Every structure is written in C-alpha cells, then in structure tokens.
Amino acid sequence: MQAIGSMKDSAGSSRSQVQNGAEAAEATAAGSDTSTEHTAIELTGTDRPGLFSEISAALTDLGCNVVEAHAWSHNERLACVALISDESTDSRIDDPGRLATIEDHLSTVLAATTNSSGANEEQGVKTAGLPGGGDGATPTTTNVERRLHQLMLAGRDFDGPPGNSSLSSSPYSTEGEEEGKKTVVTIERCDEKGYSVVTVETRDRPKLMFDTVCTLTDMQYVIFHASISSHGDSAFQEYYIRHVDGYALNTESEKKRVIKCLEAAIERRVCEGVRLELCANNRVGLLSDITRVLREYGLAVVRADVETQGEKAVNAFYVRDIYGNEVDMELVESLKREMESLALEVKNETHRPGSPERPQNRLSFGDMLKSQLERFSQNFIPIK
Numbered sequence: 001m002q003a004i005g006s007m008k009d010s011a012g013s014s015r016s017q018v019q020n021g022a023e024a025a026e027a028t029a030a031g032s033d034t035s036t037e038h039t040a041i042e043l044t045g046t047d048r049p050g051l052f053s054e055i056s057a058a059l060t061d062l063g064c065n066v067v068e069a070h071a072w073s074h075n076e077r078l079a080c081v082a083l084i085s086d087e088s089t090d091s092r093i094d095d096p097g098r099l100a101t102i103e104d105h106l107s108t109v110l111a112a113t114t115n116s117s118g119a120n121e122e123q124g125v126k127t128a129g130l131p132g133g134g135d136g137a138t139p140t141t142t143n144v145e146r147r148l149h150q151l152m153l154a155g156r157d158f159d160g161p162p163g164n165s166s167l168s169s170s171p172y173s174t175e176g177e178e179e180g181k182k183t184v185v186t187i188e189r190c191d192e193k194g195y196s197v198v199t200v201e202t203r204d205r206p207k208l209m210f211d212t213v214c215t216l217t218d219m220q221y222v223i224f225h226a227s228i229s230s231h232g233d234s235a236f237q238e239y240y241i242r243h244v245d246g247y248a249l250n251t252e253s254e255k256k257r258v259i260k261c262l263e264a265a266i267e268r269r270v271c272e273g274v275r276l277e278l279c280a281n282n283r284v285g286l287l288s289d290i291t292r293v294l295r296e297y298g299l300a301v302v303r304a305d306v307e308t309q310g311e312k313a314v315n316a317f318y319v320r321d322i323y324g325n326e327v328d329m330e331l332v333e334s335l336k337r338e339m340e341s342l343a344l345e346v347k348n349e350t351h352r353p354g355s356p357e358r359p360q361n362r363l364s365f366g367d368m369l370k371s372q373l374e375r376f377s378q379n380f381i382p383i384k
Contacts (some may be wrong), residue, residue: 038067038083039093041102042126044151045110047078049300049322053291054109055080060288062102063087069287069306070144072152074268076161079151080304081144087284099127145207149214149265158257158264183266185259187249195224195240196249198258202266204235212237215265219258220244271303271318274327275347278339282313290315290342297335298322 043055052071059066064084071080086093093099106125183202190197200212209228216223216239225240242248249255278290287306294301299319306315321327329348336344 037092038085039099039127041082041084041106042124042147042151043078043080043082043106043110044124044155045078047073047076048112050295051078051109052080052301052304053288053295054112055106056288056291058105058109059084059102060087060285062105064093064102065090065284066287066306067308069304070148071301071304072148072268073302074152074264075157075159077152077155077157079148079155081147081151103127145210146214149211149268150218152264152268153215153218153261157268158260183263185262187255187258189248190240193240194248195242196255198237198239198241198262200235200237200239200262200266202235204230204233205270207269208235208266209237211265211269212239212262215261216241216258219261221258273302273318273320274329274332276315276317276319276332277345277347278313278315278317278342280313280342282308282311286313287315290339291317293335293338294319297331299327299335 045051052073056066056069059082063086065087067083067085069080069082071078084093085091093102103125110125183200185201186199188197188199189195198216202208213223221241221243223239223241227236227238229236249258276294280286291301294317298321300322301317302320303318304316306313308314319327329346332346336346
C-alpha cells in the first residue's frame with residue numbers, strides 16, 4: 001500500500017506560541033463552554049523515580065484538581081500534559097498571579113533533579129494552547145500525544161540519558177536480542193528526484209506510523225511519498241522526504257540526528273513493565289494518593305494516562321522497579337489488596353522482541369494505516 005504526500009502541522013505556528021490561562025480564555029470566548037472548563041499545563045524536565053508523584057502532590061497542595069493527565073518518560077526525560085481546574089469551584093484557573101505561583105512551584109519540583117545531578121538540561125512549566133485543539137480548547141488524545149512528542153523532541157531525549165540509568169533501557173535496543181526485531185533506520189539519497197529516502201524497520205504496534213510522521217513533520221521535513229507495509233509482527237516504512245527548504249539530507253550529522261530522533265520517537269511510547277489500571281470515584285487528591293502509594297511500594301511510573309469519565313477517575317500506569325529489576329508480582333498483589341477499593345487491575349506488559357506474542361486485542365500497523373490514511377491524505381502534496 002502506498003500513500004503520496006506530506007502531513008502538515010495541524011497546529012500551524014502553535015508550536016512556538018505560549019498563552020496563559022487568561023489569554024486562552026479570551027481567545028476562545030466565542031467557542032463552546034466545554035473548551036474553557038480547564039487549564040492546560042505542560043511540564044518537561046529530567047526524570048527521576050517518584051517525580052510524577054511529586055508533581056501530583058504539588059498540584060493538590062496548590063488547590064488544583066487534575067482532570068486529565070498524560071505523561072511519558074524516556075531516556076531520563078519526562079514530558080507531561082495535564083488539564084487542571086480549581087478544586088473549590090471546579091472551573092478553569094485564569095488568575096495570572098495564581099498561574100505564576102503554580103508554574104514557580106512546579107518548576108522548583110522539576111529543578112530538584114537538575115540540582116542534585118548537576119545536569120544542565122532544559123526544564124520548564126507552561127500553560128499553553130495545544131496543537132489541533134485551538135488555543136485554550138480541551139485537547140483530544142491525539143493532540144496530547146502529538147504535543148508529548150514535541151516536548152520530548154525539544155528536551156532532546158534522543159541524546160540519551162547523561163549517565164547510565166536502569167530506567168532508560170529500551171526493548172528495541174537491548175543487545176543480544178533477535179536482530180530482525182530491533183529498530184533499524186537507514187537514510188539514502190534518491191538523486192534522480194532529489195529526495196532522501198528514510199526506511200524504518202521495526203516491530204509492529206499501534207500508532208507506529210503516527211509517531212514516525214509526527215517526528216518527521218516536527219523536524220521540518222516534508223513527506224512526498226510513502227510506502228508502508230506490515231507482515232506478522234514486523235513493520236516496514238519508507239518515506240521520500242526533503243527539508244522544508246527544498247533540500248535533501250546532505251550531511252552525515254543531519255542524517256545521524258534524524259535517525260536518532262526517529263528511534264527515540266518509536267521507543268518513547270513503548271513501555272516494558274507492569275500496567276496498572278484503576279477506576280474509582282473521582283475526588284480532589286486522588287491522583288496524589290495513588291502515586292504516593294506506588295512510590296512507597298518502590299515503583300516508578302514510566303507512563304501515565306489519567307482521565308475523568310463522569311464521576312469516575314480512570315487511571316492507567318506503566319510501572320517499573322526503581323532499581324531496574326523485574327517488578328515483584330507478590331509486591332503487586334500486596335498493592336492490589338491495599339487498593340482494593342480502587343478496582344485495581346494488573347496487566348503484565350513485559351514483552352521482549354523475539355518472545356512469543358501475547359494474545360491481545362490490538363490493531364495491527366496495517367489496520368491503523370487504513371484508519372489514518374484518509375485523514376492524512378487531505379494534506380498530501382503530489383510528487384513533481
């Protein structure tokens with residue numbers, strides 16, 4: 001199956017725009033009521049065990065209710081997008097002074113890692129409009145995932161951690177694994193048409209093409225032609241690209257950077273460990289309480305998806321042992337008993353390339369392509 005074209009940035013210039021809550025409210029005053037219910041906040045910084053728990057606790061202390069939150073951790077970098085509201089009024093937070101206090105407090109929490117490690121890495125907290133959702137609008141899951149990719153890319157997670165870390169290992173790069181299951185990215189020139197040809201061979205999974213195309217787009221490359229296929233649990237992608245300035249990739253340093261960024265984009269969504277799913281009546285401080293218990297049990301959150309559905313809070317966490325060991329399932333069973341009232345479900349997601357595929361209800365890469373291709377095609381540009 002082939003697709004021709006380029007996926008333009010659905011956010012336009014929003015990647016470089018930051019608005020505070022008051023400005024966002026004014027920008028969407030004519031919109032629907034649901035678009036102004038919550039304040040969007042972004043966090044990015046150096047990760048450490050327990051950091052997501054500390055962020056959750058800080059928001060509770062600041063009188064904020066976390067309505068929705070999504071966080072990714074990769075190569076000792078953390079990116080988080082959250083929707084918050086005032087705990088007393090359950091409305092969005094617009095006061096500039098209070099927003100500044102929230103940003104300062106969370107920045108202090110994030111800076112603790114940088115100060116203790118001596119690393120000079122970017123960290124920050126911003127209230128912002130999210131891509132695709134309109135400034136100040138309630139973001140969709142797709143928009144949030146796009147933004148997480150952008151935050152990780154800006155934080156240079158593709159450079160790897162500053163030191164050895166057990167939390168930064170990837171199932172795609174473990175030595176000694178079956179060669180055909182690693183992520184392999186290569187770049188060649190197509191002199192006849194003046195393109196660079198990027199090929200990506202990796203294990204198939206949902207949203208693989210989304211992650212790849214988002215990264216190429218955010219790196220300012222235009223996709224003119226693509227060939228995509230999957231067989232079994234393997235996926236093959238081929239993209240003919242040029243930089244927005246019209247040139248192919250000419251230098252080795254540029255090629256290496258694109259390869260590293262694509263590898264990171266594929267790896268950062270993959271979580272190897274135990275998936276915990278919890279459902280409970282929503283209340284202020286619930287997320288803080290749950291993550292505190294996880295931290296007390298010696299578990300580090302490497303990915304989180306927190307949503308509010310009516311009166312219920314639906315949380316999913318991927319957790320790992322803070323020392324990099326396999327998660328002790330007896331410990332998890334003890335955790336399950338302590339959280340019995342939260343309807344905790346445990347799913348062991350540990351799966352290394354080359355091992356037998358676990359039965360699961362999932363869309364293959366080919367299925368995902370069929371569902372996404374029509375949406376992407378409206379922005380395609382024909383080959384000249």
